[in-house]
Amino acid sequence: xxxxxxxxxxxxxxxxxxxxxxxxxxxxxxxxxxxxxxxxxxxxxxxxxxxxxxxxxxxxxxxxxxxxxxxxxxxxxxxxxxxxxxxxxxxxxxxxxxxxxxxxxxxxxxxxxxxxxxxxxxxxxxxxxxxxxxxxxxxxxxxxxxxxxxxxxxxxxxxxxxxxxxxxxxxxxxxxxxxxxxxxxxxxxxxxxxxxxxxxxxxxxxxxxxxxxxxxxxxxxxxxxxxxxxxxxxxxxxxxxxxxxxxxxxxxxxxxxxxxxxxxxxxxxxxxxxxxxxxxxxxxxxxxxxxxxxxxxxxxxxxxxxxxxxxxxxxxxxxxxxxxxxxxxxxxxxxxxxxxxxxxxxxxxxxxxxxxxxxxxxxxxxxxxxxxxxxxxxxxxxxxxxxxxxxxxxxxxxxxxxxxxxxxxxxxxxxx
Numbered sequence: 001x002x003x004x005x006x007x008x009x010x011x012x013x014x015x016x017x018x019x020x021x022x023x024x025x026x027x028x029x030x031x032x033x034x035x036x037x038x039x040x041x042x043x044x045x046x047x048x049x050x051x052x053x054x055x056x057x058x059x060x061x062x063x064x065x066x067x068x069x070x071x072x073x074x075x076x077x078x079x080x081x082x083x084x085x086x087x088x089x090x091x092x093x094x095x096x097x098x099x100x101x102x103x104x105x106x107x108x109x110x111x112x113x114x115x116x117x118x119x120x121x122x123x124x125x126x127x128x129x130x131x132x133x134x135x136x137x138x139x140x141x142x143x144x145x146x147x148x149x150x151x152x153x154x155x156x157x158x159x160x161x162x163x164x165x166x167x168x169x170x171x172x173x174x175x176x177x178x179x180x181x182x183x184x185x186x187x188x189x190x191x192x193x194x195x196x197x198x199x200x201x202x203x204x205x206x207x208x209x210x211x212x213x214x215x216x217x218x219x220x221x222x223x224x225x226x227x228x229x230x231x232x233x234x235x236x237x238x239x240x241x242x243x244x245x246x247x248x249x250x251x252x253x254x255x256x257x258x259x260x261x262x263x264x265x266x267x268x269x270x271x272x273x274x275x276x277x278x279x280x281x282x283x284x285x286x287x288x289x290x291x292x293x294x295x296x297x298x299x300x301x302x303x304x305x306x307x308x309x310x311x312x313x314x315x316x317x318x319x320x321x322x323x324x325x326x327x328x329x330x331x332x333x334x335x336x337x338x339x340x341x342x343x344x345x346x347x348x349x350x351x352x353x354x355x356x357x358x359x360x361x362x363x364x365x366x367x368x369x370x371x372x373x374x375x376x377x378x379x380x381x382x383x384x385x386x387x388x389x390x391x392x393x394x395x396x397x398x399x400x401x402x403x404x405x406x407x408x409x410x411x412x413x414x415x416x
Contacts, residue, residue: 045316047255047263050149050156050323051082051116058116059084060107060144060151065183068146071173077160081184082151083107083143086127087135089190096190097133098181099123099142100198100205103275103330104322106150109142110135118321125402132410133197141188145205146180147172147329153180155253155325167253169329174337178208185216192216195413196355199223199398200368201330204337207376210353211339219416221358221409224365224389224398226372227339227346227379233367236278237331240271244324253325268324269315276314278367281394350379357383358412360405362397363390 051060065079084107089096099109101122110121110128127133127140144152147169155169185193196217198206203225210220226233244250247267255263277285289307297303304312340346357380361373370388377383389404391397398405 042316044259044261045263045265045319046260047258047265048149048156048323048325049319049321050154050326051151052156053158056116058108058114059111060116061085062151063184063187065180065187068176068180068183070170071175072171074170076153076170079146079153079180079183080151080157081143081146081153081180082148083141083184084109084111085139085141086110087137087139089139089188093189093191094194095137095139096188096193097138097140098185098193098196098209099127099133099140100181100196100202101142101145102198102200102202103334104318104327105202106148107142107144108150109140122399126406126409132406133195133413138194141184141190143181143184145201145330146177147326147333149323149326154323155329156256156323164256166256166325169253169325172329172333174204174208174333175212177333178205178212181205181209182213182216185213192218194416195219195221197221197223197409198225199360200225200395201334203368204334207339207350207353210355210357210380211343211349214352214354217355219356219358219412220353221360221412222373222376223360223405224362224368224373224395225376226337226368227350227376229335229337230369230372234335236274236367237335240274241328241331243267243270243274244328247324250324253328255324264324265316265319268319268322268327269312271327272315272318273311276311279395281364281366281392283364284392284394287392346375347379350376351381353380353382355382356416358387358408359383360387360389360398360408362393362395362401363388364392364397365395367395 060082063081067075067077068079069075105122108117108121110124113120129136144150146152147154149156155165159165196206196209203222206220206222207227209217244267247264250264250267285307292306293299294304294306294309299305339349343349359373359377361370373386377386387408389397389401391401393400
């Protein structure tokens with residue numbers, strides 16, 4: 001689910017040996033300490049970092065898709081999806097690939113940071129010229145999910161009364177998100193996707209595409225995901241939402257007119273810290289940080305350990321580029337995700353998928369367990385065995401292990 005640069009580390013962690021005398025993996029090692037500098041005070045955290053009308057558009061394009069009836073009841077009177085594209089749709093229209101982002105991602109899959117895009121593409125190792133999904137060959141489309149905060153209709157969007165939706169935004173599900181993406185497919189003139197690919201929350205939408213729009217998906221790749229949210233996952237997601245709701249500056253979701261520094265960034269930051277523990281493996285956090293104090297701080301005198309500083313950093317980082325209401329909305333879609341709902345159960349739903357399928361797990365993932373990928377692969381008639389990413393990094397392995405992920409996807413596309 002994360003999209004931040006995954007190798008950030010505090011400069012106080014030191015190189016150490018692993019148990020048994022193995023060398024510390026290079027990716028776990030801290031950068032050499034340089035001269036100590038006095039950092040300028042950070043700027044106040046914005047009440048929301050959602051993209052709003054009038055902000056730089058960047059590479060975004062927009063599709064207005066009309067009203068949408070929602071699975072849980074009610075409707076959205078007007079739905080817009082922001083999206084980005086790379087490459088060219090060929091004359092036959094059969095080279096289109098749909099890339100679906102994780103919880104805090106957006107449409108900026110690949111490319112540099114710049115106006116409208118404060119961070120570089122989150123999966124540039126997988127998508128681009130010469131990459132495993134080669135944009136010299138494939139026409140790649142990446143939408144910001146319904147409920148997102150980077151140009152698609154979501155809590156930060158303007159409601160019919162002219163105010164941001166905020167906490168009034170209706171409950172949406174993964175099925176609603178895919179229904180909106182199906183309309184985007186129509187708007188782009190694409191009959192079917194050569195590949196629909198995504199990881200984590202994006203992988204949930206991949207599987208939903210395979211069931212609800214099976215005639216429009218020729219192949220799919222579901223990475224580090226599940227067909228049904230488990231009790232353990234619901235428990236983790238619940239505590240994240242509780243952290244946001246407990247922030248008095250959340251104001252029931254009505255905070256968009258608050259000045260910088262007065263939004264629900266504390267609750268959002270804590271939610272991210274809870275989530276980030278599930279994105280990384282216990283072994284990595286112990287080997288990389290262990291009980292090393294943060295530089296200049298003494299835990300016995302109220303200071304922090306380095307791992308606490310690391311989590312604080314990621315909490316603050318997300319609060320500066322995301323939106324608390326959006327985090328709540330999208331997390332709820334994950335809580336309610338159940339491919340088998342009203343379809344005779346998960347196995348019946350998986351058995352209905354006709355697309356050639358690739359299922360990928362990360363061996364150290366403690367958010368979406370490998371057993372959940374095994375269930376998906378066993379249930380889809382067109383799936384081979386689960387392909388496994390070997391990683392010390394846990395769930396974030398789908399972002400970090402570029403060579404392994406890219407090799408598997410490249411091989412799968414070559415088998416068409």
